[in-house]
Amino acid sequence: MTTEITGIHATPGYAGFFFDDQRAIKRGAQQDGFTYDGEPITDGFDEIRQAGETLIVEVELGDGTVARGDCAAVQYSGAGGRDPLFRAEEYAPVIEGPVADELVGRDATDLLDNAETLEELRVDDDRLHTAIRYGVSQALLSAAAEAATTTRTDVLADALGTDPATEPVPVFGQSGDDRYINTEKMFVKGVPVLPHALINSVEKIGADGKTLLEYVEWLVERSRVLGPDGYEPRFHIDVYGMIGETFGAPYDRDEVVDYFAALEDAADPFPIQIEGPMDAGGRAEQIEAMVELREGLADAGVGVDIVADEWCNTFADVQAFVDAEAADLVQVKTPDLGGIHRSGQAVRYCEGTETRAYLGGTCNETATSARACAHVALATDAAQMLAKPGMGFDEGYMIVENEMRRTIARREREQLPATSDEVTADD
Structure with missing residues (x-):
């Protein structure tokens, strides 16, 4: 066979x-x-x-x-x-x-x-x-x-059991520690979601979060200078729990909510989403902390989206975060779910809920695994997909964007109806 x-x-x-x-x-x-x-x-x-x-x-x-x-x-x-x-x-x-x-x-x-x-x-x-x-x-x-x-x-x-996307899923670029030059590259290419920024230390977030606020203001300024006409990016910052390290619990108190309001103001007029605002040390604790934060933001009318990352690894974890309404987006961290079909199932689990699915992964993948994930993104029409592998941005963006484009083009060619000449010949 x-x-x-x-x-x-x-x-x-x-x-x-x-x-x-x-x-x-x-x-x-x-x-x-x-x-x-x-x-x-x-x-x-x-x-x-x-x-x-x-x-x-x-x-x-x-x-x-x-x-x-x-x-x-x-x-x-x-x-x-x-x-x-x-x-x-x-x-x-x-x-x-x-x-x-x-x-x-x-x-x-x-x-x-x-x-x-x-x-x-x-x-x-x-x-x-x-x-x-x-x-x-x-x-x-x-x-x-x-x-x-x-x-x-x-x-x-x-x-x-899905209907594939007919346009490329929005790609999320990650800058690595080179959060200025790599982000400017993203602006020039009109990347829809950016820049990740790798805010994983006290030094990078700054005292009382000031350095991060200044960075978000810079994002707005440079996007207007370098982005294409009509460019409307979505800012996505991964803080690796550093907001929790900086401010501490409870996360619905005024000091924390005011900081998120300041982030929203700094990003204006563009939307902003914060990944991994805290690391509470376990899945149940993380869900509780993120629900507390989201409720505090909702009560104050602060429109910053919260992204689940830490402690949201397996398919069961994704289900738990979605069921608890603990995040606006969950990262489906593809290597952590095991089989690639599980990533697709996790994206599907978000359908019909208030939670969007971000098909993520890691910079530490390969071109082969990144291309495979591009097909998961298309098959499930995820909200966004990570540009990977690597931290240089350009290569990962090229790999996943081109894989989606060539696949869409192939599917369109294969679905074209027969020409009149072909129909006549068959008759």
């Missing part, structure tokens, strides 16, 4: 960025050039910043087709309830052993069945690392599309 899975292989490689020990950084580790001084805190880390790793997965089919996916884990692995640091050499035998044993011989067109098998598989009573489920499921998706001679978007749409 030409669509039968006949082999699975795993090759260690590099991801698009680095693994960082978030706990050490939050506790004040100082940068030394590109790296950090000090000792790591999180289990598995040898250094506070170390090279990102991937496993390059290849799924072979009976007709000789090879489909690819890349295992990836987030930059801040081991933090916020996530799986531990991903070591490629350690996990390669798992893919070529138990995973291959389970999948070889199956029909590649049975995407959901194959991907769910990964979710249920246990090795020594342990569930597979999220990165393994993520990368192998990408290859399974690609194999299903190759076997059916269609797009990955269509395979996912069929599996999830």
